[in-house]
Amino acid sequence: xxxxxxxxxxxxxxxxxxDFRLLISSVLIIIALENSPPVMAAPPEEVPRAIQDFLEGAxxxxxxxxxxxxxxxxxxxxxxxxxxxxxxxTFKFDAEYNLxxxxxxxxxxxxxxxxxxxxxxxxxxxxxxxxxxxxxxxPSLEGINFLKAVLQGxxxxxxxxxxxxxxxxxxxxxxxxxxxxxIDRDGDGLGDAYELNCGFNPNDSDSDKDGFPDGLEHLxxxxxxxxxxxxxxxxxxxxxxxxxxxxxxxxxxxxxxxxEVNMAGGKGEWEKLGESVLGDGKDKEFxxxxxGFFVNAMVRVGIEEVDQNLVLxxxxxxxxxxxxxxxxxxxxxxxxxxxxxxxxxxxxxxxxGEMVEGSNRGNMVVPFxxxxxxxxxxxARLVLTFTTRQGFETMVYELTFVSKGxxxxxxxxxxxxxxxxxxxQGNFTISMNR
Numbered sequence: 168x169x170x171x172x173x174x175x176x177x178x179x180x181x182x183x184x185x186d187f188r189l190l191i192s193s194v195l196i197i198i199a200l201e202n203s204p205p206v207m208a209a210p211p212e213e214v215p216r217a218i219q220d221f222l223e224g225a226x227x228x229x230x231x232x233x234x235x236x237x238x239x240x241x242x243x244x245x246x247x248x249x250x251x252x253x254x255x256x257t258f259k260f261d262a263e264y265n266l267x268x269x270x271x272x273x274x275x276x277x278x279x280x281x282x283x284x285x286x287x288x289x290x291x292x293x294x295x296x297x298x299x300x301x302x303x304x305x306p307s308l309e310g311i312n313f314l315k316a317v318l319q320g321x322x323x324x325x326x327x328x329x330x331x332x333x334x335x336x337x338x339x340x341x342x343x344x345x346x347x348x349x350i351d352r353d354g355d356g357l358g359d360a361y362e363l364n365c366g367f368n369p370n371d372s373d374s375d376k377d378g379f380p381d382g383l384e385h386l387x388x389x390x391x392x393x394x395x396x397x398x399x400x401x402x403x404x405x406x407x408x409x410x411x412x413x414x415x416x417x418x419x420x421x422x423x424x425x426x427e428v429n430m431a432g433g434k435g436e437w438e439k440l441g442e443s444v445l446g447d448g449k450d451k452e453f454x455x456x457x458x459g460f461f462v463n464a465m466v467r468v469g470i471e472e473v474d475q476n477l478v479l480x481x482x483x484x485x486x487x488x489x490x491x492x493x494x495x496x497x498x499x500x501x502x503x504x505x506x507x508x509x510x511x512x513x514x515x516x517x518x519x520g521e522m523v524e525g526s527n528r529g530n531m532v533v534p535f536x537x538x539x540x541x542x543x544x545x546x547a548r549l550v551l552t553f554t555t556r557q558g559f560e561t562m563v564y565e566l567t568f569v570s571k572g573x574x575x576x577x578x579x580x581x582x583x584x585x586x587x588x589x590x591x592q593g594n595f596t597i598s599m600n601r
């Protein structure tokens with residue numbers, strides 16, 4: 168017993184010693200933190216009056232001592248950090264003191280928050296505090312509409328507006344404080360502040376003049392400053408089930424994308440396949456039958472400029488939430504669409520189907536590959552690709568569903584060798600294959 172007691176007693180004293188050392192360490196850390204130098208504000212004389220005036224309008228209860236840092240980048244960009252309490256806001260200006268970017272660590276991924284909301288409202292409904300800040304900070308802004316979101320009990324407002332033909336989306340809280348802002352003057356998908364920091368040209372969407380916008384190159388392993396390093400924006404794979412080549416093109420805003428096919432391999436024998444698709448930063452999918460002429464065909468992607476003035480200055484109607492349940496199917500597999508005049512589109516798989524046209528001599532069946540998408544609540548887009556003796560033919564159906572689903576109206580466009588040959592419209596009905 169005494170021996171056992173002695174061991175236990177020794178262990179107990181050793182544990183107490185460790186606890187005491189931890190206590191001393193904790194006290195030392197607390198003392199060090201309490202005596203750490205405070206965050207020093209940037210000297211007021213270093214901050215230009217124009218930037219101070221802007222901060223006074225962008226920050227609620229602005230105080231000069233809240234300017235933590237003021238730095239000039241080698242590109243001429245000016246970076247300012249502001250914060251008095253636990254949160255910090257960052258502002259970036261160009262050499263002429265125009266705001267390029269603003270962020271706040273109070274909220275993360277505000278763009279994702281507003282992306283889920285389609286309830287756009289007219290600017291007349293903006294709270295007075297928000298409207299005052301908007302007009303004071305951006306006097307040349309032409310407002311279109313706004314979105315509202317509630318985060319952590321605070322109301323946030325994302326305004327959709329235009330400054331000198333460039334679309335912007337400033338976010339302002341209910342107190343009239345600017346939370347987020349970025350401008351992309353050349354429309355290449357990269358903010359001006361980021362481009363200046365990386366050495367790109369913020370006034371030219373294609374800094375190296377290789378035909379690809381800087382944003383797409385940066386995202387897809389290209390080099391915006393080296394025309395010999397091109398982005399990887401085209402992927403292909405063979406869908407064995409449908410016997411279709413699936414071609415995926417990575418797009419970007421402000422550009423129009425299309426496919427070109429070369430059936431014979433000649434230098435000047437490239438033909439446009441179907442119509443151009445307006446880029447939106449998402450991947451676009453095309454399908455081509457992998458039988459017949461496609462065995463020896465080559466495919467490439469083309470990019471066209473889009474007139475920004477036509478896109479950005481167009482009248483944007485106020486979008487309202489619809490109570491309609493249009494019942495657009497997520498897939499057409501196992502369904503058929505009757506488009507009138509004895510024609511039916513029968514969808515055998517997720518990428519392959521056939522057009523059936525009845526006549527006195529019986530049914531004429533023409534196979535096709537297809538892609539199906541839903542760009543809006545009650546609308547769908549159906550692109551059919553047929554193999555012909557001359558190459559390929561494309562038919563595009565824009566389907567508008569009625570409230571009960573199962574049918575609606577369509578507008579059709581037909582493209583042969585990339586040229587629209589004719590168009591039709593009418594009613595359609597959709598049902599399961601019999």
